Amino acid sequence: MSTDLIKIYEKLGSIARDALNYALSIVEPGVPILELCGKIEDRIRQGGAKPAFPANIGINNVAAHYTATVGDSSVIPKGSIVKIDIGAHIDGYIVDTAITVSFNPMYNQLIKAAAKALEAAQLSMKPGVTMSMVGAQIERAIRSFGFKPIENLSGHLIRRYELHAGKSIPNYDNGDRQRILEGEVYAVEPFSTNGAGYVDDSPQVTIYRLMKNPKPKDPHYDVLAYVASEIGPLPFTPRWLVPRFGDAVVSVVDELYNKGYVYGYPVLVEHGKGLVAQVEDTFIITRDGAIPVVNVLSLLK
Structure with a gap:
């Protein structure tokens, strides 16, 4: 990877991290989701990038793909668990990251499970390692907390202007023997749940x-x-x-x-109406391992 490209990713990582940190400072029960999405997306623009996709706000059993609609009147509910999934790009180079916040202490372990899984994935990712080997580490970490990984959601290879560029990092050992290569960029996003362990398509599209x-x-x-x-x-x-x-x-x-x-x-919802947590970072694969671009785990400490 060229020095210029590394500088772009460093800038993107800083912008995305700032936007997530900002989101954590303003999200609370009663906040309108329309306002939250708009402010996060504007923060990305103010940093010098563009949103790579609309800010996703996943509440409770909503796992992914919900963003505020035009005229959206919904608010962050009391006692909820909220996933904030954002993307930033500069000239098509993309960083994808997510964090989960809980307004009920009972759900903190669910978040810790997803965070531990991301940490385990990072430690296992290096050139030559198979997708399923990473997935096995994610699954082991989540199950050690007594929860399930969401099996039909996965991390993904990222290329310029391509969020999902073919190869996937599963959240369990799915037997995929494709290998990680030096120079590739991956978004890795463990999802933990106390539900059925898979999501369904809802009729809603946002x-x-x-x-x-x-x-x-x-x-x-x-x-x-x-x-x-x-x-x-x-x-x-x-x-x-x-x-x-x-x-x-x-x-x-x-x-x-x-x-x-x-x-x-x-919009993707947990099949068993289970609660869902997500922690995600983008990684650059080097000869020595996986370098986190956003360092999202440090925001949870």
């Missing part, structure tokens, strides 16, 4: 991604072209389009989703 380059004959070409030029192939929320197109853009995006012009990420 995050979208452009499926293909728009053509002038496409419906709502102005919206598609704006997304292509301002956001590109990375995930987006209709919230980001409202300043340009007004609230009516919500129904436009819904139409484009139904017609296959944009992809929609379903």
Whole structure:
């Protein structure tokens, strides 16, 4: 990896860490989720990057892919466990990180299990190690706390403008014999739960991604072209389009989703209605091991 690229990742790590730290300072019961998402995303922009995807706020049994909707009136509930998953990019180079905060001390062990699993993953990741070997370490750590890993969520190889670039770091030993290579960048995200250990797609979609380059004959070409030029192939929320197109853009995006012009990420919920914790960092694989870009674990100390 070039010195220039390492400097970009160092800057991204600093921006993402600052945004997570800021999120921890403002999240509390009663805070509107719309306000929370907007402030976190603005913090990333103020740092000199762009959000790589909308801020995800996963409450209790919601594991992933929920961001505030236009006009969202929901708030952080009392006694909840809240996952804050954010991404930042500079020129398509991406850092993906997450932390969980609990407003009920009974859930602290669930967070510790995910954190311990991330630590175990970091220690095991080096060139030549298989995906399943890392997954086995994640699973062992989570089960040592008496919880289950979420088996159908995983970490992922990251490439420029590609959040999910093919290879996956499982949260259990799934038998994947693909190997980690020097110079690769991975987001590793253990999810721990006291539920069934897997998630289901809910009917709700709050995050979208452009499926293909728009053509002038496409419906709502102005919206598609704006997304292509301002956001590109990375995930987006209709919230980001409202300043340009007004609230009516919500129904436009819904139409484009139904017609296959944009992809929609379903909100993911724990099958057994179990609570879910997540701790995530992005790692650069060097000859000697995995270097955390954000160092999210230190935020939990």
